[in-house]
Amino acid sequence: MYTVADLKKGLKITLDGDPYLVTAFEFSKPGKGQALYRTKMRNMITGITLDRTYRSGETFEPARLEERQMQYLYKEDNHYTFMDNQTFEQVQMSEEAVGDAKNFMIDNIQVDVLMFGEKAIGVSLPNFVNLRVVQTDPWVKGDTSGSDSKPATLETGYVLRVPPFIEEGEMIVVDTRTGDYSTRVKG
């Protein structure tokens, strides 16, 4: 159990059954009035931010969060299915909770899944993943347009800019933190 005295940026608490991350916190005390603890927090499932003001004496349940190593299996009807490496238990996650990670997830990739109780609420990927280019226009020798990159579509459907020399069918390394091309897979 947390009290208002524990409130600080980065604290994770349970509110109305959902996990929230405290993103801003300010102690206030209007003249001759009572101490108030103003917080901004983000729902870790929906991403919605809300403002809440608490008084002395109020308490909070910590958000019980756990990261588990899993394998991504497949997508079906806007739900992504993962399997726990240890227990082989399968969990599903909504497209919303998967977020941008969906651009870089290929079947059988190893990921960390963030669990809130029995609910999978987020996924973190390795910083770099190898993905195949399934479509990109060939580089025309003598192209003088001065362009130093061109669009390419990956096997996940994600489109990014790659250097002109990358060809269809090649494997490239993508930085999952920025979504940018990193390098060509040597092989």
Place this chain on the structure above:
Amino acid sequence: MTANWRLARRHGALRARARIIQEVRRFFIEGGYLEVETPLRIPAPAPESHIDPVPADGWFLQTSPEICMKRMLAAGYERLFQISHCWRAGERGSMHVPEFTMLEWYRAASDYRGVMEETERLIRFVAEGAGFGGPLSFRGKEIDITAPWERITVRDAFVRYGGMTMDKALDRDIFDEVMVEQIEPRLGISRPTFIHDYPACRSALARLKGDDLTVAERFELYLGGVEIANAFSELTDPVEQRARFESEAAFRTSREQTPIPLPEKFLAELAAMPQAAGIALGIDRLVMVLLDADSIDEVVAFTPEEL
């Protein structure tokens, strides 16, 4: 050798702070005020619902020099000021340190309107004297301290900014929440604001307003959304003052807060106190606004965490 670079970096702020305090002193000395020093450790601060004193060897560190300074008023000292440290337990944030510097001044034969006028002159005098002439730049906005200062009643502020009447906020016990979330951020933005006539129940030491006994002659000064000072026409009726203290003390007991004995000597001498008005102004906050500091930490030599 590990130099304290945080402390070294505050050199400019601390020099400005010293100048501001020197200008404050000059303003009052030139205005015929007597500078006084009253004890910091006292047996009984004024019992107030939401101010927790720090116990000190059986007594308390002062939460404000109010009680001693009013006893001086009652003894015939007509204009007095003091710059002293005050302690309020548990108050820590970007606007609060539990040990802070307070300027208080009291003036016989005046009321809260007189103090408003004097406060305007003080802030202009200090800003100019300490080298902050022209509009103040604070948090990306300009505060024009030469323009006529805004005056708004608490009642009007609730309707204009709070989306409900003051009475409704009191009824629903959300007065402080509305004040902090909706009203304070809008006070003193383009020019300083005096917000005045607080509910009687929130003004333990203030005189009630003659034509509206539901409010007290109390005001707060805001600059850039930051509360700088609290003032009132002083209550001089010892019977009523005792009743108000007892009600504040009862509230504290009901919340299991540190019990505070009544300041009996003050109550005994209060009948001799002339009509007067007084004000408490947070020096750290004033320095913050003048220097456009984000946090009180930037304008004190040491925060409690750094000791």
